[in-house]
Amino acid sequence: MHLIKIYLIVILLSNSILYGQLCTIHGFIKDAQTGEVLISAYCYDTLSLKGTTTNSYGYYSLTVPKGKVKLSVSYVGYQNATLELFIEKDSMINFSLYSIPKEIQEVVVNQNIPLHQQVLMGKTTVPIQTVASIPSFVGITDLMKAITFLPGISSGQEGYSDIYVRGGDRGQNLILLDGMKLYNTNHVGGFVSLFNSNIIKNIDVYKGGFPSRYGGRASSIIDISTREGNQNEFHGKLNMGILNSGGLIEGPLNNKVNFILAARTTYYDLLNIPARRSYKNTGMGSYFSYTFYDINSKISWQPSDKNKLYLSIFTASDISGSADAAYASFQESITESKLKIHNIGVALGQQYILSSGMFIKNSLAYSLYQNQLKTYDKQRYHGSSEINSYTSLSEISDLTLQSRWEYYPSSYHSIKAGIEVSMYNFNPGLNRSYSFNENANHITDTVVGYRTSIQAYENNIYVEDDIQLHAKLRLNIGIRGTLYHVGDTNYLNAEPRISLRWLLTDNFSFKSNYTIMNQYNHVLVNKYMVFEREIWITSTKDIPPQRAEQVSVGWFYTNDKLKMDFSIESFYKKMYNLLEYQPPIDKEDNKNNIDNIIAKNGKGKAYGIETQINKSQGRLNGSISYTLSWNYRQFANLNNGKWFPFFYDRRHDLNVRSSYVIDKKYTLNANFVLASGTSFTMPVGYVKTDNFLYGYFDLALVKKWSSRKGRNKQFEINIFNVYARKNPLYLYYNPNNGKIYQKTIFTIIPTISYSIEF
Numbered sequence: 001m002h003l004i005k006i007y008l009i010v011i012l013l014s015n016s017i018l019y020g021q022l023c024t025i026h027g028f029i030k031d032a033q034t035g036e037v038l039i040s041a042y043c044y045d046t047l048s049l050k051g052t053t054t055n056s057y058g059y060y061s062l063t064v065p066k067g068k069v070k071l072s073v074s075y076v077g078y079q080n081a082t083l084e085l086f087i088e089k090d091s092m093i094n095f096s097l098y099s100i101p102k103e104i105q106e107v108v109v110n111q112n113i114p115l116h117q118q119v120l121m122g123k124t125t126v127p128i129q130t131v132a133s134i135p136s137f138v139g140i141t142d143l144m145k146a147i148t149f150l151p152g153i154s155s156g157q158e159g160y161s162d163i164y165v166r167g168g169d170r171g172q173n174l175i176l177l178d179g180m181k182l183y184n185t186n187h188v189g190g191f192v193s194l195f196n197s198n199i200i201k202n203i204d205v206y207k208g209g210f211p212s213r214y215g216g217r218a219s220s221i222i223d224i225s226t227r228e229g230n231q232n233e234f235h236g237k238l239n240m241g242i243l244n245s246g247g248l249i250e251g252p253l254n255n256k257v258n259f260i261l262a263a264r265t266t267y268y269d270l271l272n273i274p275a276r277r278s279y280k281n282t283g284m285g286s287y288f289s290y291t292f293y294d295i296n297s298k299i300s301w302q303p304s305d306k307n308k309l310y311l312s313i314f315t316a317s318d319i320s321g322s323a324d325a326a327y328a329s330f331q332e333s334i335t336e337s338k339l340k341i342h343n344i345g346v347a348l349g350q351q352y353i354l355s356s357g358m359f360i361k362n363s364l365a366y367s368l369y370q371n372q373l374k375t376y377d378k379q380r381y382h383g384s385s386e387i388n389s390y391t392s393l394s395e396i397s398d399l400t401l402q403s404r405w406e407y408y409p410s411s412y413h414s415i416k417a418g419i420e421v422s423m424y425n426f427n428p429g430l431n432r433s434y435s436f437n438e439n440a441n442h443i444t445d446t447v448v449g450y451r452t453s454i455q456a457y458e459n460n461i462y463v464e465d466d467i468q469l470h471a472k473l474r475l476n477i478g479i480r481g482t483l484y485h486v487g488d489t490n491y492l493n494a495e496p497r498i499s500l501r502w503l504l505t506d507n508f509s510f511k512s513n514y515t516i517m518n519q520y521n522h523v524l525v526n527k528y529m530v531f532e533r534e535i536w537i538t539s540t541k542d543i544p545p546q547r548a549e550q551v552s553v554g555w556f557y558t559n560d561k562l563k564m565d566f567s568i569e570s571f572y573k574k575m576y577n578l579l580e581y582q583p584p585i586d587k588e589d590n591k592n593n594i595d596n597i598i599a600k601n602g603k604g605k606a607y608g609i610e611t612q613i614n615k616s617q618g619r620l621n622g623s624i625s626y627t628l629s630w631n632y633r634q635f636a637n638l639n640n641g642k643w644f645p646f647f648y649d650r651r652h653d654l655n656v657r658s659s660y661v662i663d664k665k666y667t668l669n670a671n672f673v674l675a676s677g678t679s680f681t682m683p684v685g686y687v688k689t690d691n692f693l694y695g696y697f698d699l700a701l702v703k704k705w706s707s708r709k710g711r712n713k714q715f716e717i718n719i720f721n722v723y724a725r726k727n728p729l730y731l732y733y734n735p736n737n738g739k740i741y742q743k744t745i746f747t748i749i750p751t752i753s754y755s756i757e758f
Contacts, residue, residue, distance in 0.1 A: 024090045024356040024408070026061040027305075029054050029073060032096035035231025035258070039202050040113055040125065041075040041097070050411040053113060056202065056225065061357045061408035073097065090356035092305065115565040115614070116556035119466060119476045119501045121511035122208030122569070124150055131197050133659045133669045135698035135718050138243050138751055143203065144185060144193040147222065149655045149671065151610035151625040152207050152571070154648060162186065164648045165207045167573055167606020167631040168219025171523030171534070172546070175222045178298070178312040180345035183369035183396055183523075184534055187292040187318055194316050194343065198237060198248045199262040199296045201227045208552045208571060209499040209513035212462040212478030213404065213416055218519040218548035218575060226312060228300045229260030241753035243268065244292075257301045265293040279323055283334075286324040293317055306353040314345040332380035337373070341533070344368040357408040365402075370395035371533045384439040392431045396521070396536040398424045412468035416478075420460040424521065425453040428537045456486035456538045458520060464497070472503040484520045489541040493518045507560065512553040519546040522579050524598065543600060547576040563617040569610045578602035580635060602635040604646070622658035629653070650694075651676040669700040677728075694728075696721045712757040717750070724748040 029041040037058020044051035045064050054060045062071075066088050073081045078097040131146040147163055148155040154164045162170045175182045177195075185194050206214065206221040214221045227250070234251030246264035253259060268290050269276075275287035294316035302308045321338040349363035373392045378385060404418035435444040464478025476499040484491040499513040522543070524535040539545045554569035580599045608629025615621045631649035634641070656672040674695040700718045707713060721727075728742035 021065060022063050022410075023066050023087055024061060024063045025069070025071070025087065025093055026059070026090075026353070026356050026408075027092045027094040028058045029060060029075070029095045029097065030058060031078075032098045033230075033232065036201065036227060038075045038078070038097065039225075041073065041095075042113075043095075044072045044074075046070045046072055052408070052411055055359065055406065056204075056223075057351050057359070057361065059351075059353070059359050059406075061359070061414075063357070063408070063410045092353070092356070094305065114507075114558040115567060116507060116509040116558045117501075117503075119474050119511075120206070120209040120211060120499050121501070121513050121552060121554055122206055122210075124205045124207075126150075126203040126205055128197060128200055128203070130657075131200070131203070133667075133700075133702075134657060134671055135669055135700035135720065137191055137720050137746075138241075138718075138749060140192050140241065140244060141197040142193050143195040143197060143200065143224070147203075147205055149623060149625060149657050150205065150207070151569070151612050151627045151653075151655075152608070152629070153205075153220075154627075154650050154653055154675065163220075165220035166550070166571055166608070167575070167604060167629070167646065167649075168548070169523075169646075169648075170525070171521075171536075172217050172219035172519060172548075173222060174214065174217035174220070175224070177224050177314055177345060178226055178310075178347045179349065179363045179365045179400070179402065180312070180314065180347050180367045181216075181365070181398055181400065182343065182345065182367065183536060184341060184343055184371075187294070187316070192292075194294055195224065196246065196262050196264055196294060196296055198239070198246065199226045199260060199298075201225050208515065208550055208569075209476070209511075210497055210515045210517060211416070211476060211499075212464040212480040212495070212497045213418060215420075215460060215462070215480050215482060215495060215517065216422075216458065216519060216521070218517045218546050226296060226298055227260055228298060228310065229258045231258045235757065237755060237757045239264075239753065239755040242751045253299075256303060257299065259297070259299040261295075261297045263293065263295045266291055279325065284325050284327060286322075288320075288322045290318075290320040292319070308351045310347075310349050310351075312345075312347040312349070314343070316343045317341065330382045332378065332385070334376070334378040336376040338375075339371070339373050339533075341371045342369070359406040359408075361402075361404045361406075363400075363402050365400045366397070367400075368395065368397040369534065369536070373533070385436075386438065387434075387436040389434045390432070392429060393427065394429045394533065394535045395427045396424065398422050414466045415463070416466075417463040418461075420458075420462075422458040422460075424456040424458070424538065426456065426521075426536060426538050427453045428535050454486065454538055456484065456520070459483045459485075474501045475499065482518060482520075484539060484545065486538050486540055489539075491518075491520065491539065491545055493545070493547075507558045509556050510553070511556060512551070514551045515549070517548045517550075519548075522546065524579070524581060543579070544577045546578060549574050563615060565612075565614045565616070567610075567612050567614075570608070571610070572607040573605065575602075575604035575606075578604050578633065578635075580633070580638065599635040599638050602633055602638075604631075604633050606631040606646075619661040620658065622656070624657075625655045627653040665703050665705050667702045667704070669702065670698065672697045696725055696727065697723055714755045716753045718753065720749040720751070721747055 029038045030036060031038060039054055039056055039058060041054045042051060043060045043062055047068060047070050048064050050062060050064055052060050052062045068086050071083045073095045075097055078099050081095050081097055126146060131143050132141055134146050136142040136145055144163055147153055152166050163173060164170060165173060175185055187194060202225045204223040210221060229250035231252050237248040239246045244264055244266040248262040250260040272287050272289055275285060276289060279285045279287055296314050298310060298312045300308060300310040318341040323336045325334045345367045347363060347365040352360045354360055371394050375390045377388045400422040402418060402420040407415045433446045460480060460482050462478060462480040464476060466476045468474045478497045480495040482493050495516045495518060497515045500511060502510045504510055520539045522537050550571060550573040552569055552571035554567060557566040580602060581597060608627055610627045612623060612625040614623040631646040632643045633646050634643045653675040658670050660668045662668060677694060698720050699722050700716055703715045705713055724747040726744040726747060728744060733740055
């Protein structure tokens with residue numbers, strides 16, 4: 001406490017002494033054509049040699065000596081802007097940058113801040129150009145798959161868009177979309193992510209070095225922000241592929257209000273209309289139906305230069321069904337099922353400049369995840385019939401209020417502080433089983449699970465300081481305090497965070513960090529056919545919060561001549577109070593007694609080395625990343641209490657991504673993945689299957705051109721798994737011969753797509 005007081009006194013004294021000699025220039029840096037703010041744009045005074053970058057909302061604040069200043073503003077892919085003026089008081093100056101014409105622009109996909117200069121180790125900003133350039137499953141651009149090309153992040157099973165970060169499971173990732181917490185991120189049972197790349201503006205991925213403004217998950221943070229729409233003119237885009245299509249429209253409603261709307265859907269259901277119509281009319285036959293859609297919309301209102309409000313809405317659904325009916329002289333068989341997975345998110349936010357160097361962001365966000373399963377089975381034989389039906393509903397919703405304050409007292413110092421309050425409603429499962437036996441004239445109607453929702457409250461307060469103590473030494477230090485309340489149980493935790501960056505040379509740095517994260521909401525994953533259903537449960541008196549402690553160190557180098565970044569990181573993570581399903585699992589699990597279906601109080605440890613080479617400019621760009629890691633779990637009532645490898649413990653994981661510009665129209669994109677097999681359960685225990693290598697090679701040829709009317713067009717040929725490798729979706733054991741067999745679904749999949757902008 002004494003150290004904190006001394007620190008505050010020093011800051012206040014230094015600010016008061018310098019106040020009469022300095023002034024602050026602040027404002028927004030935007031794209032001149034669209035009005036979209038530019039994140040991580042650089043503003044530099046060439047006279048005082050002071051500089052800063054814009055925050056996540058395009059806002060910058062630069063404190064300089066009074067008098068003459070010469071500002072230079074830059075952003076990759078845009079023409080530099082310069083401004084020379086004499087300044088005697090705090091001033092707000094906005095900049096609009098013009099993009100470099102495509103004909104003369106060198107291919108660039110990076111942000112302005114070199115990797116070795118960033119303070120937060122483990123943070124990566126994934127450019128949307130990178131997401132769009134990666135060949136993907138069935139030709140649908142996939143943000144989550146792009147993230148798996150970062151070292152330390154793996155994709156899990158074949159074709160799935162789930163991610164597993166540094167030994168964590170899929171439920172330990174906090175995924176934010178404009179501040180909305182998402183509890184499910186996939187379509188098609190996990191094969192395609194929910195995120196429409198046409199509307200995404202920025203993606204920040206944290207796998208370590210978490211700043212204190214984030215919390216609630218144990219392994220990673222993925223913070224996604226969407227575009228606000230063109231403020232100057234109307235634009236649109238249409239995408240058409242083999243399995244899905246989508247569209248986007250954006251533009252101004254007046255000089256202060258603009259909007260953007262994007263949607264995608266699949267038309268697989270159109271292929272089976274005859275089968276479904278025949279089943280409906282005759283009551284005979286069979287069919288399988290599936291459809292998905294997602295819609296993003298955002299409207300922004302800027303009543304003044306210092307004040308902006310926005311409303312962001314997101315909704316997505318997956319609906320699958322099947323039916324089979326057959327009749328004979330003395331026999332009837334009818335089987336039907338339907339699964340619906342639904343996501344809704346709404347965020348209302350305000351960005352406000354209170355004074356020079358003081359930026360405020362307030363938001364209210366609501367999120368809902370729901371899955372519902374219905375099955376019906378009727379069997380009749382010689383006049384006697386039996387009917388069985390089953391319904392299951394699971395959902396989670398949250399309402400989160402957040403206020404964040406950012407203060408920039410100088411170019412070497414920035415403080416962020418805020419509060420975050422969340423109210424959760426959990427319904428882990430309400431199941432109804434109905435059975436009627438005509439021969440016995442017996443009816444069974446059973447309801448198990450939670451008839452009412454469980455409410456929980458999470459209250460957070462945080463503060464973090466990014467401060468330069470020396471020309472070569474910079475720190476990001478903070479703390480987050482949380483009070484979690486459910487029923488008559490309270491959990492109070494403090495989470496210290498510290499990240500350090502030491503510049504060894506102008507292009508070479510050493511970084512380290514230490515973080516503590518607590519997670520109060522837990523996910524259990526159950527499968528139905530190829531689809532996965534998440535069941536979210538809250539921490540209670542008997543289920544303590546998960547806890548992760550992580551330390552990591554690394555070395556980072558930037559070669560300006562080659563336009564390449566090199567990094568090597570090592571990490572060690574310990575996890576506590578983990579959960580796992582206890583086998584066996586089936587749809588009749590009684591959610592009233594969680595203890596019957598989960599193993600609690602587990603421990604985990606993960607450690608490894610991650611390396612990456614990244615080239616972000618030139619005709620040939622891409623990355624090579626390799627991870628060597630170990631990942632273990634321990635539960636008292638699993639594996640006889642012994643440590644065992646986690647299911648996604650991949651010893652080796654190699655990812656290669658490349659993009660080559662052939663000429664002004666054609667680009668060739670490719671990626672290659674090779675990884676160790678995952679662990680699985682044998683009747684005698686857990687087995688590591690390094691001999692089952694997982695790998696694939698994808699290609700995409702992209703043609704871009706403009707029509708005579710100036711409309712941008714794109715045609716793409718995408719080939720998933722070029723050499724048709726049969727990767728195992730899962731393995732199974734045959735007790736009759738003692739052999740292990742693999743099940744493969746996907747081999748080579750070619751697709752085409754076309755888009756046009758207007």
